[in-house]
Amino acid sequence: MTVPAxxxxxxxxxxxxxxxxxxxxxxxxxxxxxxxADVDLVHISLRTLVTSISALQPHHE
Structure with a gap:
């Protein structure tokens, strides 16, 4: 499957x-x-980080 860029x-x-x-x-x-009826009952904020484990680890030289 390809996605147009x-x-x-x-x-x-x-x-x-x-x-x-x-x-x-x-x-x-x-x-x-x-x-x-235009009365807010519940407000939910969602945030997630999608990355690989190796991208989060500091690079040691």
């Missing part, structure tokens, strides 16, 4: 895209509000 209209394999995301990391965030 924005820069240069070239196709990028999904594996390559996943490798880039895991190497650098990405933060996904969102908010959910449950309301009845």
């Amino acid at each position: 924005r820069a240069g209209d070239r196709n990028v394999a999904l594996v390559d895209l996943l490798d880039r995301v895991l190497a650098g990391g990405v933060v996904v965030s969102g908010e959910i509000t449950l309301a009845i």
